[in-house]
Amino acid sequence: MVYEFIYRHRWLLLLATVLSIISAVSGIGILSLINQEIEMLGKGQSDIIKGIIIFCLSLGALFVFGLISQYILIRLSATVTASLRDKMVQRILSTNYEQIEKLGGHKVYATLTGDINAISTTLGVLPHIVYNLATVIFCLSYMAYTSWQLFLCVFLFLGIAVVVAQLLMNKGMKLFEDLRELDDGLFKNFKALIDGGKELNINVNRKHFFYHQVVHPDINKLRQSSIGANIIFVILSNWASLMLFISLGSIVFASQLLFTGMTTEIIVGFVLVVIYMIGPLTVLIDSYSTIAMGFVANKKISSLKLSETEKALEHQDKVAIQASHDWMSLKVSDLYYEYEPQENDQYVFGVGPIDVSLKRGDLIFLIGGNGSGKSTFAKLLCGLYTASSGDISIDDVSASDAGNRDWYRCHFSTIFSDFYLFDQVLNASGCLADDRQIVAYLEKLRLADKVSVDKGILSTTSLSHGQKKRLALLLAYLEDTPIYIFDEWAADQDPYFRNFFYTELLPELKAKQKTVLVISHDEQYFDLADRVLKFDKGKMIEITDHLPEKVFVAVSEKVKDKFLQSSSQDEKVSS
Numbered sequence: 001m002v003y004e005f006i007y008r009h010r011w012l013l014l015l016a017t018v019l020s021i022i023s024a025v026s027g028i029g030i031l032s033l034i035n036q037e038i039e040m041l042g043k044g045q046s047d048i049i050k051g052i053i054i055f056c057l058s059l060g061a062l063f064v065f066g067l068i069s070q071y072i073l074i075r076l077s078a079t080v081t082a083s084l085r086d087k088m089v090q091r092i093l094s095t096n097y098e099q100i101e102k103l104g105g106h107k108v109y110a111t112l113t114g115d116i117n118a119i120s121t122t123l124g125v126l127p128h129i130v131y132n133l134a135t136v137i138f139c140l141s142y143m144a145y146t147s148w149q150l151f152l153c154v155f156l157f158l159g160i161a162v163v164v165a166q167l168l169m170n171k172g173m174k175l176f177e178d179l180r181e182l183d184d185g186l187f188k189n190f191k192a193l194i195d196g197g198k199e200l201n202i203n204v205n206r207k208h209f210f211y212h213q214v215v216h217p218d219i220n221k222l223r224q225s226s227i228g229a230n231i232i233f234v235i236l237s238n239w240a241s242l243m244l245f246i247s248l249g250s251i252v253f254a255s256q257l258l259f260t261g262m263t264t265e266i267i268v269g270f271v272l273v274v275i276y277m278i279g280p281l282t283v284l285i286d287s288y289s290t291i292a293m294g295f296v297a298n299k300k301i302s303s304l305k306l307s308e309t310e311k312a313l314e315h316q317d318k319v320a321i322q323a324s325h326d327w328m329s330l331k332v333s334d335l336y337y338e339y340e341p342q343e344n345d346q347y348v349f350g351v352g353p354i355d356v357s358l359k360r361g362d363l364i365f366l367i368g369g370n371g372s373g374k375s376t377f378a379k380l381l382c383g384l385y386t387a388s389s390g391d392i393s394i395d396d397v398s399a400s401d402a403g404n405r406d407w408y409r410c411h412f413s414t415i416f417s418d419f420y421l422f423d424q425v426l427n428a429s430g431c432l433a434d435d436r437q438i439v440a441y442l443e444k445l446r447l448a449d450k451v452s453v454d455k456g457i458l459s460t461t462s463l464s465h466g467q468k469k470r471l472a473l474l475l476a477y478l479e480d481t482p483i484y485i486f487d488e489w490a491a492d493q494d495p496y497f498r499n500f501f502y503t504e505l506l507p508e509l510k511a512k513q514k515t516v517l518v519i520s521h522d523e524q525y526f527d528l529a530d531r532v533l534k535f536d537k538g539k540m541i542e543i544t545d546h547l548p549e550k551v552f553v554a555v556s557e558k559v560k561d562k563f564l565q566s567s568s569q570d571e572k573v574s575s
């Protein structure tokens with residue numbers, strides 16, 4: 001990613017570098033002019049007018065070119081940071097949910113905040129590096145031109161300095177990588193600090209344990225690693241200064257011991273150049289830690305295995321993908337999925353192999369004990385997870401084909417138990433929904449006194465969990481997709497809304513020829529389903545015809561009539 005940005009902004013980077021070199025040369029020019037003027041002053045040969053003109057021009061160049069160069073760099077740094085953030089958001093949006101789930105939110109947060117800043121800081125120091133590197137190369141060339149014997153002498157010490165510095169840098173880089181890993185752990189703790197606020201506040205023992213045994217040791221470990229990593233760069237900086245002074249000494253002593261015929265002018269010139277090089281070399285060495293952090297950040301971003309393309313968003317810019325509303329069959333063939341084994345845990349849970357064919361307009365209940373694989377299957381079915389083997393297709397169009405995936409997924413609206421509630425209500429075309437329609441549903445879901453709407457945006461989502469779920473239902477309803485998946489939606493509803501969900505909403509969706517998959521433990525409603533699929537240890541069996549004796553169904557007669565009516569209409573349609 002870093003190389004791509006350097007390449008994309010190469011001309012601006014080059015321009016900023018050239019301008020800062022001109023500005024720096026103007027500064028050196030001013031110093032040299034003042035030096036000359038002082039010299040001339042003693043001899044009484046000073047051309048004051050010429051001196052003032054050159055002084056003003058150099059001053060102007062120093063100020064204007066320096067300012068323009070800094071302006072370009074500030075703009076570039078802000079642009080690069082913005083485009084890095086933008087690109088990261090697009091990459092995250094284009095990455096499979098499964099991969100983001102595997103990574104964990106804390107790692108993604110750490111990248112969005114820390115790594116992007118590290119990369120943009122690195123890019124910000126690049127022009128200074130180029131400028132100072134050019135100065136060092138210029139100084140070395142000048143030394144080689146003046147006396148190759150003394151140059152070899154200096155070069156020998158500089159060479160040793162560079163080799164040792166490289167070893168230190170490698171060590172420093174490794175320590176920065178370790179530091180970055182610890183950062184991920186710290187972000188995980190920060191997330192727990194906020195997400196687990198209730199549990200930590202209610203239980204003072206947990207609060208103490210969390211602070212003393214979890215967060216504090218991690219912060220300390222980070223502190224120690226940070227000292228270790230930064231000390232390497234301090235050693236590096238001091239080592240470089242030491243070698244420069246050894247070079248200076250070598251010039252003075254080698255010229256007396258080995259090159260006795262050498263003039264004082266050459267020796268003094270060499271010493272001056274080495275002293276002049278101290279500044280640029282210090283900048284180069286000091287910027288190495290910034291570069292190291294940029295590289296570590298870039299490596300970290302690559303290791304997240306985020307999508308490289310922003311394909312999903314390209315579509316959004318054009319026309320909203322339209323689902324097929326008159327599909328006839330959704331076929332699941334030999335589908336198998338296995339979670340990746342976790343660290344320190346050899347147990348691997350798998351779902352399948354599953355073969356099932358679903359029809360449009362079916363109301364299907366997915367049942368089974370906790371951890372039997374219902375939600376995993378639901379995530380596979382709607383395309384959030386990619387199957388390890390097997391296939392899913394709608395009317396023989398395979399969802400496994402990468403080109404069909406977005407199209408396939410847009411057939412589904414889902415409410416999983418860990419749903420997120422957006423405050424923008426979208427319609428089937430992906431635009432903000434009509435306020436009148438939203439208000440009608442708000443009233444139906446008895447939320448109109450809590451939530452209002454303005455141009456498709458809900459006034460609030462700060463509601464009770466059950467109310468939030470009702471609002472999520474409203475959002476799903478207005479998306480008007482052909483297939484709905486509700487994962488234990490009714491689990492935390494009051495009896496009225498639980499009944500409303502099973503006996504009014506589901507039959508209403510069925511009447512609209514929607515296919516609805518309901519993950520449920522509410523046995524009393526199982527006989528409303530067209531099909532009941534039972535999960536046990538990842539295997540699925542159909543038990544529609546083997547349901548236990550009729551259980552009590554709290555369905556009002558009016559609603560039941562309505563439901564039966566819609567069922568008979570469906571039968572007519574299908575016949």
Ligand SMILES: Nc1ncnc2c1ncn2[C@@H]1O[C@H](COP(=O)(O)OP(=O)(O)OP(=O)(O)O)[C@@H](O)[C@H]1O
Nearest residue numbers: 101339340349368369370371372373374375376377
């Ligand atoms: N993110 C995950 N990473 C690894 N394994 C997971 C993950 N989510 C679920 N599992 C494994 O899959 C099993 C089935 O989980 P799943 O959520 O599908 O169960 P479920 O039938 O929906 O249960 P419940 O009724 O409790 O919601 C779990 O027991 C666990 O072993």
